Amino acid sequence: MPSFQTRLKITGLRPGNPPEAVMAAGVEALETRHHVESNQLNIAAGVPQLNLRFLVEATEYSGENSQARLSASMMRDAVERVAVTGSLQVLRRNRGRWAPI
Template identity: 55%
Template sequence: MPSFRAQLDITGLLPGHAPEAVMDSAAAALGAAHLVEAKQLDVVAGIPRITLRFLVEETDHETAARQAISAAVNMRHAVERVATVGILRVLRRRRNRWERL
């Protein structure tokens, strides 16, 4: 199965939401359609960034990429209910490196 990463910068938390709600929302949105293998929070240049690694069913390259992008956009929409967000990146695993879609 092709492996993908969705990375989303988090620029703020909306009132009334706990910080954990960001990752919980992201994982639930991705997990609704795909297997989430890992999730992590990093701070890059002072900006929190969540990264979730997930699998997409084996299909042709283009279809898998479209499904991954769609899932990442759904994840972003879910997170926007609890936080303000910045850049969304979607990456695909190719051999031993991650390539941006």
């Protein structure tokens, strides 16, 4: 199964939401479609970044990438309910390296 990763910048919390709601929203959204392998919050250039790694059912290369992009978009929509987000990257694991799709 192909492995993908999202990197979503978090620029603020929406009123009334605790910080842990950000990760919970992202993981819950991805788990509706895929197995989430790992999740973590990193700081990149002083900005929190939500990193979620997930598996996509193996089909054909472009279809797998399309599924990953759609799922990442759905995840971002879910996170937007509790936080203000910035840029979103979707990467695919290829020969031991992460490459943007």
